[in-house]
Amino acid sequence: MTDATMTEPTTEPTTIEPTTTEPITRTLDTLGATITYDIRPNERGARPFLMLIGSPMGASGFPTLAGHFIDRTVITYDPRGVDRSKKADDLSESTPQQHADDIHRVIEAVGGGPVDLFATSGGAVNALALVAAHPEDVRVLVAHEPPLAGLLPDCASALAASRDIHDTYMRRGFGPAMAKFIKIVSFVGPITPEYHREPDPDPAMFGLPTEDDGSRNDPLLGQNMVSSTHYEPDLPALRRASTRIVIAVGAKSEGQFAHRGGIAIAERLGLTPVAFPGGHDGFMGGEMGSMGEPDAFQAKLREAFATP
Numbered sequence: 001m002t003d004a005t006m007t008e009p010t011t012e013p014t015t016i017e018p019t020t021t022e023p024i025t026r027t028l029d030t031l032g033a034t035i036t037y038d039i040r041p042n043e044r045g046a047r048p049f050l051m052l053i054g055s056p057m058g059a060s061g062f063p064t065l066a067g068h069f070i071d072r073t074v075i076t077y078d079p080r081g082v083d084r085s086k087k088a089d090d091l092s093e094s095t096p097q098q099h100a101d102d103i104h105r106v107i108e109a110v111g112g113g114p115v116d117l118f119a120t121s122g123g124a125v126n127a128l129a130l131v132a133a134h135p136e137d138v139r140v141l142v143a144h145e146p147p148l149a150g151l152l153p154d155c156a157s158a159l160a161a162s163r164d165i166h167d168t169y170m171r172r173g174f175g176p177a178m179a180k181f182i183k184i185v186s187f188v189g190p191i192t193p194e195y196h197r198e199p200d201p202d203p204a205m206f207g208l209p210t211e212d213d214g215s216r217n218d219p220l221l222g223q224n225m226v227s228s229t230h231y232e233p234d235l236p237a238l239r240r241a242s243t244r245i246v247i248a249v250g251a252k253s254e255g256q257f258a259h260r261g262g263i264a265i266a267e268r269l270g271l272t273p274v275a276f277p278g279g280h281d282g283f284m285g286g287e288m289g290s291m292g293e294p295d296a297f298q299a300k301l302r303e304a305f306a307t308p
Helices: 063-067 096-109 122-133 155-172 174-186 193-197 219-229 235-240 257-269 294-306
Strands: 024-030 033-040 050-053 074-077 115-120 138-144 244-250 274-276
Touching: 024 096, 033 096, 050 096, 050 122, 063 294, 074 096, 096 122, 115 122, 122 138, 122 219, 122 235, 138 257, 138 294, 155 174, 155 193, 155 219, 174 219, 174 257, 235 257, 244 257, 274 294
Parallel strands: 050 074, 050 115, 115 138, 138 244, 244 274
Antiparallel strands: 024 033, 033 074
C-alpha cells in the first residue's frame, strides 16, 4: 500500500495550548503488517520530531498529550494488529522486536531520526527493543512503566501470572482473561504463590462479557500479553547506546506491576527512575475513559526531554 495523505493540517495557533489539529495519516508496509501512522506537523518543521507510542494502545490514546506539543511535529501510530494497522495473520503473536522494526520504519518514513520518544506500557518495552537495535533513531527515550515481569524479584510468579492471562483467553475467551488482567495491573506488591491460589475474578464485576464469542485475535490478550511481559532487554546494548534513556514511573502507581517493571529496568541500567504525575494513565485526558493529570504530565515530559 502506498503512502496517502488523508487529511491536511490546519493552521496552528501561536500560543502553546492544547489543540485538536487533525493529523496527516499515512500507511506503510512492513514485514507481515500494514502500519498506519499520523503526523501532526509544526509549521517550523523543527527537529527532533516527537513520537508518542503505546502498545497495544494506538494513536487514539494520545490526542491530549499530542495537543500539548503543538510547538513540535508529533508522530503517533497504531502498532501492528491494533486499530488501523492490520496484520497478515491477526492470530499470530507480535514481538517487541517486530514492533521495534515497525517503529524504525515509521521513523525512516518521516525523514529519519533521531526523534524524541515517549513510550508507555508495552510501548516502552518496544522502545527499549528499538534503542537496542537502532540507537541512532532516538535522541531521548522516556520509557514510562514498561511491564517487564522477567526483571522483577518475583519474576517466576509474575511471568506465570502473565502467561495465565493469555492461556485463559485462549481457553475461555475475552471476559475471564480481561478480568484477570485488570486484577494484576491494579494489584500492589509482589505476585506471590498465594496470589495464584486466589479465586478467579468474576468478569461481570467489571462489566465484562461472561460468554465466549470465539474470537482469539485480541491485541492485548492474544497477540502481546506474553511477548511483552516476557521480553528480556538487551542491557549491554542499552548501556552503550547513544540514546539518553529516562525511566518514568507513576507517582500514584507505586507497587503496581508496570511501575515495578520500571523500577527494575532502571536498576539494571544504573538509572534513577523519575516520578511522573498520575498513575499508569497519567498522560491521558479522557481517552478510553481514563483521566490522568495531562497538564502536569506534559510539563514533566518537557523537562525530561530538555534535561541533559
